[in-house]
């Protein structure tokens with residue numbers, strides 16, 4: 001199945017099909033120098049398979065985890081491109097999850113003012129959400145995604161076979177992002193999470209999530225309005241994430257916790273059983289003040305409060321500015 005993300009001159013195809021990686025050269029122009037960025041958590045055979053289809057591949061494997069989304073690692077990728085004589089007509093490909101996509105995308109966006117970027121996401125989280133929409137970034141001074149660019153890929157290959165090696169916790173991590181989109185935009189998808197076994201419906205969930213995200217990004221590429229709804233669960237989630245990093249919670253797990261206090265009673269009553277069914281956390285012993293401090297450092301923090309996404313009814317959302325007191329009160333609901 002193909003989706004076409006229509007952004008005028010920045011439009012691109014999203015191709016969804018099992019087994020795509022091994023025939024990537026049918027869909028991507030690999031007849032040039034190609035920087036393949038992957039991480040230590042991704043089976044090395046994936047990058048190797050792509051490299052065999054490239055004219056001049058250069059594979060860089062970064063350490064797994066959020067720490068690789070740094071200026072230091074970004075600089076090392078630029079250096080590799082420079083040392084290998086990459087030109088503006090060459091390309092960068094990400095093979096990995098959200099960290100690899102954000103890092104490789106920002107490298108592609110910045111090298112020689114922009115070279116072609118392709119994304120081959122290998123996690124549920126990146127297949128349902130982060131691989132499309134053009135958000136690229138690294139973290140800086142402890143602040144997530146504070147240095148980056150909107151830079152759309154030239155094509156995205158969603159190969160659902162690549163999920164076969166993922167541990168269960170990584171799958172639920174990504175499903176949290178799909179559930180976020182269902183809660184705000186798609187009652188039918190939310191009902192699927194409620195009534196069915198989501199693990200048995202992964203391809204369907206991925207397709208439905210991509211369709212939601214495509215429609216949102218087409219309306220609001222640079223997050224002036226409706227795209228903010230994709231941050232549902234992220235304001236508190238990012239606060240918990242920076243604070244909880246030592247305790248090892250995954251991004252989707254923090255988003256799961258972050259959604260709970262931003263819902264009406266009615267939505268919470270339907271959301272929490274789904275989170276429990278998926279094995280996502282629904283409680284945490286957190287220091288509310290510390291989480292609040294972390295949230296107020298978030299780049300979405302502005303004078304007079306933080307714009308939050310509230311879900312009062314399934315399939316709908318509301319954007320509302322909450323001040324520090326209101327956020328503290330919300331935090332007490334987890």
Ligand code: GLY
Pocket residue numbers: 129130132133135227230231
């Ligand atoms: N992951 C949220 C967005 O792309 O806007």
